[in-house]
Amino acid sequence: MMKLHEMIPKRLRSGGIIVPLLIGMTSYSAQAAPPGGLPFGAYDPPGEFSTDRELTTEHLFLPWEDVFLGSLYDADVYARERNRDLMVTIEPWTWTRDSRNTPSFLINGIRTGLYDENMRAICSILDDLESDVTVRWAQEMDDDSGQFIWSNWEPSIYVSAFQRMINVCRSVAPDVTVMWSPLGREGLEEYYPGDDYVDVIGLSVFGLQAWEEEILGEAQTFTDIFGPRYERVQGFGKPVIVAELGYVGDAGYVDDWENSVRQDYPEYPRLTSVVYFNQQEVYPWPDDFGLPDWKVSERVVRQ
Template identity: 55%
Template sequence: MTLQISRTISWSAGMLLAVALSATAVSSQSLPAGDLPIGVFDPGGDFSEAKEVSIEHLFLPWEDVFLPSLAEAEAYTAERGRSLLVTIEPWTWTRDERNSPTVLQTGIASGVYDETMKTVCTALGTIKRPLTIRWAQEMDDTTGQFIWAGWNPDAYADAYRRMIDICREAAPDARFMWSPLGFENMAEYYPGDDYVDIVGLSVFSLGPWEKQVLGREQSFDDIFAPRYQRALQFGKPIMVAELGFVGDADHVASWDADVRSKAAQYPELDAVVYFNQQEVYPWPDGFGLPDWRRTQNVLN
């Protein structure tokens, strides 16, 4: 199994859109070609004018976020005909003010965070764009990055259901994405069909690390196929919610050729969303912070 590192970005919706609204698309930027719809997490606004992009991905903490800035996201995506994928992360991005996993888990179970979730989802519910909400992603991660990951699966599923019940009432037109990394134990965290409209998976490839640790670079199929097969058991549409790859020119070209050209092989795959940002959580074995951005992901 290929190790999957998870990530989060300390950008508010307002910061992201302020950059993107003033950005000029970088002419050398490109996205993988193919027939599958593609989206971007793009805080630098590099793909602000990319016609092929149909999904804009935002990350929101549920504390210390300026929710009125979501109006900018609505305008930005409406102008470009894009839908919104919004990942709600149940913490603050101020690292020294974050809760512990125990505080978060017990707080959700006791209702401490009900109003927090309602406030965020009420703001999202005002957005008149096609909207998918992804809460507390990559709960099967084992790196210790996320305070909601690695819980007892039943405790996570209970928390997820509670939060989605609140969010669905506040944003009744939204779809809801349950989004594990896709490891072997992902099904243990499944909250039930009534709480999942689409399954989101994460797929990242760091060629130099794969060569050193795994003995060879991994293809898109090497990483995605087993995760896709596990996700099929839920009978839901599947999306690659976070995608990134770094390597030499041949490695990147191979991934570019594959990731959006697999509709026949993966018929339940609805779209892929590229993570156009540098990593913020260290890759293991001293490989630092890979830069997934399309201007930086080809290594010499």
Template identity: 55%
Template structure:
């Protein structure tokens, strides 16, 4: 995976926008994903979902370029730190998306990907509220304003997470709301046309972090299915709909479009295929759901209870046709 650190290209936990240049070069050898009725050897199909409900858009975070040739993908998801990054490479992402008729969803993470450069939760919060990071947000949003693709800005996601993955998830709801409002206000000064996504993980405490209707165009939720975890914690294998349900019910009260901003599943063939089929079909119980965006890579933070780093990347499972 590729990240930009000043003028150097380094290996990192999540891909920088420069990874899209790798995806472009990989087009010739990439597998077609989400294509209608993709057939695998032996008359079976891959476990990749084929979205059949025209009201639902499909997107992907795809640092490996697996989705490069897929015409069904409508959203290109990028992760971007606001420090230690070469923002000029956003133009590559824009060109890549334009060639494929995709919009861009840009997750801005308020830190550096270099762990040694990261501030403590209190230091980061105090800096944001004091205006010390206004210029960081302004720089990213000014660069995004030059892009031709439609843009969604997703800032400081999964603030309700309790695993310790994100510096900003240690803040109180009141402080997070103040920081979010300040950053969206700053971004709007430079980026007039973007939509703004508030994106909790979907935990029961998420509602306290809601920054207000004036600062949110879309609500994002994270939905992951790990077969072994399901069996241990729910005494069964959950479906996509069952995993989405709790967060969706909390989110629907905000009266905003809802997007599954990060989706992934891992298990045996039967489990993966069930998720793929469940994701792809229409769900009348989720009328506000407008898009699902797949996280096509290995997890970057260990799951609790020693489940390690699940690999969400679409793999070699085979589903009966």
């Protein structure tokens, strides 16, 4: 077998940055999945779901630059010990903010093959893992907030980039499940890369009571936010997953969401699972609402 360091191109090893296991190594207060029958997973750096045997998916976030890929093997062991699959979100940048490229540099780099080896190195290891793996590349491409350098591109450019990267990934990991994961806004269909490149569709659903009441005039339910987004993708005929889920508000608001997100809704027959984002927000919420803390231990705002 090829040695790990030989599989990782120099660009991926530069800077000496080691991404942590991206899963909780220390369990704080133990948490349980919300009530309901829909399969449930989590991105869980604090490890609050580490002892919950009901979870079916462990979500990881991985930059494709400045990263030690050996942590993926540890994540594989962690997931298998808990009978969980892996969903790996591959973000096409570095997490070192002062070293990030511009959108135009990233677009040209993908087009010319500069980043083929980054994707190939990651997917080679994913293919070597024992867990079932879903690859989610360059998520929320329909977002216009400025958070991601791969978002709000000309749709044809994004589609071409997605297709190229999935072709590279499948060349070394033919059995991975591929997720296309828009935020869920109007016009998302322009970014659809085609049935041959999508196995499952992911959507993001976040509820922030304070923002909703001030900006929208009233608090929103899970279905208020998810419903329109589901309608925009259900016509593609693919399974749908809530790939990122979070909610913050008073006790009543959180309780309402908690009892809604895992229910079996006849009107959403393609919805197959939800995956919680158990971490504080890393990019400012619009209208000066700061960084909501989606962690299950912190999401109830005391009045």
